[in-house]
Amino acid sequence: MAAGLRLEKTSKHPTLQLAGETLVLDLCGGLWLPEHRTLIVSDLHLEKGSSYAARSGQFLPPYDTRETLACLHEAVVRHDPARVVALGDSFHDARGPERMEPGDRALVAALQEGRDWVWIAGNHDAAVSEGIGGRYADALTLGGLLLRHEPSPEPVTGEIAGHLHPCGKVAMRGRAVRRRCFVTDGSRLVMPAFGAYAGGLNVRDKAIEGLFPKGFTAHLLGDGRVFTIGRAQLARD
Numbered sequence: 085m086a087a088g089l090r091l092e093k094t095s096k097h098p099t100l101q102l103a104g105e106t107l108v109l110d111l112c113g114g115l116w117l118p119e120h121r122t123l124i125v126s127d128l129h130l131e132k133g134s135s136y137a138a139r140s141g142q143f144l145p146p147y148d149t150r151e152t153l154a155c156l157h158e159a160v161v162r163h164d165p166a167r168v169v170a171l172g173d174s175f176h177d178a179r180g181p182e183r184m185e186p187g188d189r190a191l192v193a194a195l196q197e198g199r200d201w202v203w204i205a206g207n208h209d210a211a212v213s214e215g216i217g218g219r220y221a222d223a224l225t226l227g228g229l230l231l232r233h234e235p236s237p238e239p240v241t242g243e244i245a246g247h248l249h250p251c252g253k254v255a256m257r258g259r260a261v262r263r264r265c266f267v268t269d270g271s272r273l274v275m276p277a278f279g280a281y282a283g284g285l286n287v288r289d290k291a292i293e294g295l296f297p298k299g300f301t302a303h304l305l306g307d308g309r310v311f312t313i314g315r316a317q318l319a320r321d
Contacts, residue, residue: 095312100273102270102271111309112278120166125171127247131176149188153191155278157195171231171275173246176209178211184216201217202220233246235248240272250265251284252287253319264276269296269299287300
């Protein structure tokens with residue numbers, strides 16, 4: 085966090101309970117479920133740079149896939165999961181796997197080796213169904229948890245979703261920082277986007293606030309720590 089911002093509740097990897105399951109909020113933006121030896125990441129948006137170039141001629145430096153996979157590799161090495169769940173919008177469009185560089189495809193294959201790798205369908209990549217390894221699903225149940233891409237509009241317990249790319253903004257002493265974050269009310273959790281080019285939506289936006297009518301806590305990914313911040317301390321853009 086920026087100098088001058090002092091928040092009391094911090095931890096490198098906070099641990100939460102959701103639907104009777106233990107969740108470890110990894111500083112990388114992934115979610116570790118130790119009892120299931122499962123690593124969850126959301127909204128990788130691989131090949132977003134090449135998608136923009138192909139669709140509109142808009143140039144983005146074509147290194148997003150490599151950067152995102154490098155971060156994912158670090159998390160996989162650290163946790164050695166038996167299962168990895170990519171929680172939707174893993175590719176920016178359905179043809180993303182076709183545009184991947186051979187080295188990036190090889191890294192994905194190496195990460196999958198010896199693991200149950202699950203691609204959850206998202207709104208960007210629902211048509212991706214083969215050619216990149218792993219297995220495909222619309223949703224996945226683990227113990228008391230339901231893993232899906234888009235949050236349900238109705239109240240639900242045990243849901244872990246992505247899609248909204250939440251970011252929290254804190255303003256204090258004339259300074260402001262805006263960081264990717266996990267958002268939870270103790271019943272459901274929305275994950276941050278993992279992708280290098282994914283962007284983010286302020287948690288005070290109605291699309292996110294509406295999911296948590298009784299309030300929420302945001303866990304912002306800071307420099308070396310996760311900062312746990314209540315809704316009242318979070319600023320709008």
